[in-house]
Amino acid sequence: MADGAARLREAFAAAERPLLVPYMMGGFPTLGASRDVARALGAHADILEIGIAFSDPLADGPTVQAAGQVALDAGVVPDDVIALAGDVRDGPPVVLMTCLNLVMAGPPERFMRAAADAGVAGLIVSDLPCDEGDDVRAAARQAGVAMISLVAPTTTDERLADVAKVAEGFVYCVSVTGVTGGAVSVDDDLAAFVARVKRAIPLPVVVGFGVQTPEHAAAIGRFADGVVVGSQLVRAIERDGLDAAAGLAGAMAAALRGDGN
Amino acid sequence: MTTIAQRFGPYGGRYVPETVIPALDEFAAAYDAARDDPAFRAELAGLLRDYVGRPTPLYRAERLEAEYQAGPIYLKREDLCHTGAHKINNAIGQVLIARRMGKRRIIAETGAGQHGVATATAAALFGMECVVFMGRTDMRRQRLNVIRMNMLGAEVRPVDAGSGTLKQATSEAIRDWVTHVRDTHYVIGSAVGPAPYPEIVAELQSVIGIESRAQVMDAEGRLPGTVVACVGGGSNAIGMFRGFLGDGGVALVGVEAAGTGISSGLHGASLGEGSPGVLHGSLSYLLQTPEGQVAEAHSISAGLDYPGVGPEHSHLRDAGRVRYVSATDDEALEAFGALCRTQGIIPALESSHALAAVAREGRAWGTKGPILVCLSGRGDKDVDQAAEAMGIDG
């Protein structure tokens, strides 16, 4: 089975600029349309992040929650989203993002095997801190799916050392103390936080939550290895349609390349 | 490392976003220190005595015994606590800890509104800002408590998602906490959530069981044969059971909401009908779909209308130490009416579920010794809803 962590490492090694990691909600606006979303965003992506909607997300702001509710109301199940990932496996590496209970209900062995079979490279579980979930991590390792760890501005150096022991693929730095969908302030604190994470964990560091504009992306790209853009793309799809969202992703990618700077 | 229990058998844990993990560590450390601090213990004990009104009475309900042909039946009168339910035991303790941690803002979720009122009360007492998250449906059916919270200076934030009940209110409270974790303490209202909450809430509520054990011994010269409590998240039940877990001869019974009947699928019986899963930060029994989406619970009682349950109850269930049964909306309403008529006590609809189990099984239990019921709260908040269900005109 393909080694997800290795494929993610290659993505970072191959890129000549900080990576763009667009986020989309699987099954939004519809399951069929989300295939088009995956392809359109994937065209600008170095890694594509696909969410699996959960009934009670703890880290999602109103925009992602609402998109997830649309998917849930339409009856989208985790296997649908895994199948979606499989459909776009010829594109950039896919990481799935979800909440623990959906993985546990899988159960983990089956969930990870299905994900790996669909070509999924990694998994982000927003409510699984580094000191929990040995069974889930073991199942992921067995299947070759990288378990990507989240760290927050509140994470102490002591805990970063613990995260370093289990982190795979890349580290996801949550830019703000909060849920998705706000606006990041790209300042010295954020740069210092990313530097602190880089000292503690020998993996590429990607920053997400609240990245809304190409300017945000460019500024973060100066000190991080990549950015995740989520709520803003979901909003764009909802308000202005897929072309507009793809346009925003393209502008973000250009900004990360340094075009127009 | 904290000495506070993180798990109960396999259940419990801390399944939350990394952002709040340091706050959980801080809370555990603060509670650890407070627990060993005589000044804290004296302050808490003083407030429980002079402000909450503890110890609450143990009352023998003789006319209810005649009605149910069972007995003796003792009621632990948590309904006589200040604010009208056991929830204040926990809220006062947690707000004291929050103050020690230097937090200025308090948030809480509430279902029946009793925990919201208790937290708003404690926040008023200590001059802290308080925001309570409450589902839209619950705001309607527990309107009196919404008014009380407002009077106490708390902001009640409606939660419109889903069924507008306790599950959504709790999710919203956790999301607020993730955002304001540096200056905010989240006062969880039941023995649920990530560690250290379930253990801390159980310890703060264990005063119910400790007092009850001594009071029954005083009255009867023996232990109760059966101890029964309703189970929503499970805080009044675990508080009561903690007094008796070491007494192998005492049968412990937890009563979940059977809603319109277990077979209808509309109920809140997580321990009876659910399976292990993760909701709101801990691993415990859960009502869920085969794919792991959390199901909606249903109960006439807002405080029992929750698809999860505290992790210690899951462990006690598996270990067979506590037997968990359920009572329907109709059975609870009948027991509600019976206590009103026979004893002049209007119980909370939550507590009425515990009484309903006595109505059904009390005669058999009576042969094993006294029956002790946790009367977790009073029913003032429920009169509109109960009157409507019972066809009583105002």
Ligand SMILES: Cc1ncc(COP(=O)(O)O)c(C=O)c1O
């Ligand atoms: C009077 C009363 N009893 C019981 C409950 C259920 O909670 P728990 O199971 O945590 O005691 C509530 C919750 O609102 C309540 O108000």
